[in-house]
Amino acid sequence: MLHKPSLSRKIFLGFNYVILIGLGLLCFLPIVHILAVSLSSKWAATAGVVKLWPVDFTLASYQYVLNKPQFMVAMWITVQRVVLGTAISMLLTLLIAYPLSKEPKDFKFRTQYAWFFVFTTLFSGGLIPRYMTIRDTGLIDTLWALIIPGAVAVFNVILLLNFFRGLPKELEESCFIDGGGYITSLWNIYAPLSLPAMATVTLFTIVGQWNEWFDGLLLMNSPEKYPLSSYLQTIIVQTNLTNITADDAAALADVSNRTFKAAQIFIGSLPILLLYPFLQRFFVKGIVLGSVKE
Amino acid sequence: MLDKKFRRQWPLHLMILPGVIIVLIYSYWPMVGIAMAFQKFVPFKGLFGSEWIGLDNFRYVFDLPETGQIIWNTVFIAFMKIIGGLIVPIVVSLLLNELRNELIKRGVQTLVYLPHFLSWVILGGIFIDILSPTSGIVNQVLGLFGIEPIFFLGSNKWFPYTLVITDIWKEFGFSTIVYLAALTSINPALYEAATVDGANRWKQTWHITLPGMLPIIILLATLSLGNVLNAGFDQVFNLYSPQVYESGDILDTFIYRIGMQGAQYGVATAIGLFKSIISFVFIVVSYSLASKFANYRIF
Amino acid sequence: MKQRKSMSKWLLSVMMLALVLSACSTGNNGSGGDSPSNADNPGAAVSEPGDPFGTYDPPITIDAVRYVGEEVKFPAGQDIKDNVWTELYKEMGINLNYKWIVTGSEQYESKLNIAIASNDLPDIMQVNATQLRQLADAGQLEDLTAAFDNYASEDLKMVMDIEKNALPSATFDGKLLAIPSTQPVIGGSAPLVWVREDWMEKLNLPEPSSMDDLIAIAEAFAKQDPDGNGKADTYGLALTKDIGLNASSVGFFNGFGGFPQIWVEDAAGNLQFGSIQPEMKEALGKLQEMFQNKLIDPEFGVKDTVKVFESVTTNKIGMIIGPSWYPAWPLWDMVKEDENVKWKSYPVPSVDGGAATVQMPFAVSQYYVVKKGYSNPEVIVKLANLYYEKLYSENAEFDKYGQVVEGDTSIGVNKYSLVEVVNPNKDLIRQEELEKALESGSDAEISSAETVIMYKEFQEYLAGNNPLGWSGYAANGPDGSMKQLRLLNDEGKVTTNAYVGAPTETMADRKATLDRLEQETFIKIILGEASLDSFDEFVANWKKLGGDQITEEVNAWKAAR
Secondary structure, three states, X not given: OOOOOOHHHHHHHHHHHHHHHHHHHHHHHHHHHHHHHHOOOHHHHHHOOOOOOOOOOOOHHHHHHHOOHHHHHHHHHHHHHHHHHHHHHHHHHHHHHHHHOOOOOOOOOHHHHHHHHHHHHHOOOOHHHHXXXXXXXXXXXXXXXXXXXXXXXXXXXXXHHHHHHHOOHHHHHHHHHOOOOHHHHHHHHHHHHOHXXXXXXXXXXXXXXXXXXXXXXHHOOOHHHOOHHHHHHHHHOOOOOOOOOHHHHHHHHHHOOHHHHHHXXXXXXXXXXXXXXXXXXXXXXXXXHHHHHO | OHHHHHHHHHHHHXXXXXXXXXXXXXXXXXXXXXXXXXXXXXXXXXXXHOEEOOOHHHHHHXXXXXXXXXXXXXHHHHHHHHHHHHHHHXXXXXXXXHOOOHHHHHHHHHHHHHHHHOOHHHHHHHHHHHXXXXXXXXXXXXXXXXXOOOOOOOOOOXXXXXXXXXXXXXXXXXXXXXXXXXXXXXXXXXXXXXXXXXOOHHHHHHHHHHHHHHHHHHHHHHHHHOOOOOOOHHHHHHHOXXXXXXXXXXXXXXXXXXXXXOOOHHHHHHHHHHHHXXXXXXXXXXXXXXXXXXXXXXX | OHHHHXXXXXXXXXXXXXXXXXXXXXXXXXXXXXXXXXXXXXXXXXXXXXXXXXXXXXXXXXXXXXXXXXXOOOOOOOEOOEOHHHHHHHHOOEEEEEEEEEEOHHHHHHHHHHHXXXXXXXXXXXXXXXXXXXXXXXXXXXXXXXXXXXXXXXXXXXXXXXXXXXXHHOXXXXXXXXEEEEOOHHHHHOXXXXXXXXXXXXXXXXXXXXXXXXXXHHHHHHHOOOOOOOOOOOEOOOOOOOOOOOHHHHHHHHHOOOOOOOEEEOOOOOEEEHHHOHHHHHHHHHXXXXXXXXXXXXXXXXXXXXXXXXXXHOOOEOEEEXXXXXXXXXXXXXHHHXXXXXXXXXXXXXXXXXXXOEEEOOOEEEEEEEEOOXXXXXXXXXXXXXXXXHHHOOOOOHHHHOEEEEOOEEEEHHHHOOOOXXXXXXXXXXXXXXXXXHHHOOOOXXXXXXXXXXXXXXXXXXXXXXXXXXXXXXXXXXXXXXXXHHHHHHOOOEEEOOOOOOOOHHHHHHHXXXXXXXXXXXXXHHHOOOXXXXXXXXXXXXXXXXXXXXXXXXXHHHHHO
């Protein structure tokens, strides 16, 4: 860092910027396209002539969405679900990952426990038994049906336990010497010291909660209770045009408006798109902490 | 002695208990449904009233004339996705790590994570346009280099690769996040020491950064091997057509079409079980390999 | 090593535990479902003719499930649980209690499958043919024979008479187990040729009166630069990727006397599968030639209907075979944008000249059933009576229960009815009445308030006040697509699937394989990747892989009726 960069390094850095910015743009364009469609006229969208800039600019689709009560209701349900679901899931993830990060000599059945959890990511009983179990435990048609059955995210547990293992043992030992127990150690040492990992896992949990649409359709008994993702799924799925009557077709022509769909998709993903830039500061914080730790 | 150990460890058991209970109820209990794989399941007779037919559901699927090709397609596509899905995020996170301009670094990080949030239903329509051999932007760019237009979505030669590349494009930004998190936990003092020793960036990457990321790389590699029969239903379903059945029809789309003819719970469960067993074998093998050769226990 | 062994043992024991625990739970569910067993005397309560519109006193409550189409709108203050129809039901002493509601029919189908599989049925529900068969075989349905005989209104009986196969398709072992939801499928599915009339005029082309004409038009559209932009960027005929399933290709096959994916009667009176008949080969040969000749979009193999609509809307394709309602979507979007664009429909021509016989699906794809053990099975018949009575009979109140106008939007409240039984010829009758009314200048002869509304729209449109009326007029006007279908229907040139049962056993096992083979073969032939003779190979394979057995089953079904 002290010496001057060599020529080859300068060239490399130049290319690096070009490649990464190029990649970034490549990933950005579809969103721009969707935004452009949402701001175009119905004809332009049906004709597929909208690329990255609106054709026949209009805000009609946003007016439509903002006047649509179901969209707002679904958004509110998603917010509840994400907040509650992430809190519960993160708590469980921490409580599972911490013991599992111990060596077998410190926690006797850790390996069995680990496989016990991993096994569930590989084998499942299928849709019907899962539905029946959730029904029989009385969760159907409640917000909890979206939160409890999937609260243990095994992938996140494994990720977090691996980060926990990377932390120096001495810190925990000193905590024990000061009279702290496992809970204190987890809360005061492990969680704060693995902030980047925690931020990652939190991000995954929030995104998972936000994106999951199938359980809403399966477990809720009326569309007013759908979270946003389930609601969006019902509007973006293409209507089957093979078995409809002439009268239905005329009515469908009204709602087949792609600009409406694009507007809902765009507004519906805005909050989650803004989440990552917000979480990024925890990644930087992690670097600072990391440099302190050994 | 065991007692004493238990007394010291019981808080750990207690901590893990809520998770165990939830998993027992919502994951293990429903696993009784796996029995359907061996039944001609009739809804109103229930799981224990339906006729047991042994391995007939498996035999049915494996006797169908197209199954061999479909399994090959599935494995080929899934395997390439696993490889690409590992390498690309690692490379990108290393490249990002070299950027010194924080604004651009964060900007790129954010942008590459966007496609993860678009569903394949939406992307399907977009890809048909941009990959079009007559008017698509991709072929226009390739044309500048004198390359003949390629029918990415309609040619059996190209279709699997198109699936792999578009899937990596959609997901790499999201996996990059994990590696970036791993990078932050590498001790900066190591780099300083290396710089003093006169190691250039390339050497530092090779000797410090990569080894620092290795545990996470092994971890994600092992876990992704469980996907060796998951070629991505949503993606294939929204991009394929009878024209590319030969190279693009996979187990999940096939089972879906079988199901369209009437709910065949037994067959669907049997295929699910088959996939689970294969994944399980792969995970167990790679788990033991990792612990044997890298001396690293993944979980 | 030792550790792993103990682990697997331990896992095993956990699984055993799970199995045992669940065994108990499933047992309970099973017995729970059977408990209301007063069902041994089906229909015994209703032995004499009842009042088709009789009210219930004391009121009854029904558990029901339903879907609401994405396009359904509500007037202020109403929703699916509380609207003019639920009010009407309440007046009759029927309280609906929706166990669940979903958006869209696809969601409904999968949710109902789960309800069936987990033994969680409502009292009345709408099912498809497969689900009907499943429930009937399991003995879960109430016998409606007596209920229909005693309670069906004259109108309902009339509708069931028009589609002769409707009631038989719902009858199992002599028992009527469902009320079929008949629909006017002719206007929804029967194919017509839609042509850019402005291009025809410009290139001075004759009407398509034979398949050769149609192909000549396609060639002119592709080669003679109909849009006048100096570029060879147009195609003659639109096709979608699902060959034999979408009207764009189905209509083309019909022109050659091929009937893909449906069962047709041969000279000996046996049912044969349309997709494997030699006429299909001839049509495929023509499509192959057309593709080679660049009359068809080289990328059609990856495009679905909506994608093809894009090409049509952007003036890339001048001819598309499709149903009568295309003016509403996608053609209206074009006509609105550019007044020079003119679309006109023609009957699908046959290969020897004149109009070809075209195909449509069976008029019934949905059925209404009552769960075994429900005390008032006749209520489903009354609901069906009510639908027809309030919308299309002499006592109809269409302006209240059919369509209401709120502000400047009209809202189809008829969609709130739980049961829908429509005259299969509704679209044709409407067109005929409209035509006569336009001739006479009076709506006196029009039998339905719904048609009167459309008549008024026509008058507005013809007076130049209602440009939006174009799509209705292009379909239902004196030269509209529906008129062409009506004439075809009068000549007996609209055929339908001769097999109207649920999928047979071998169909359930093999149809996915056979369809895949068919789709793949057809598209490869058209693309020229396979020779036309591979059709014969396909036919042989089709028969070998279960097709012969299916044909046997289908003919056995026919013999049994």
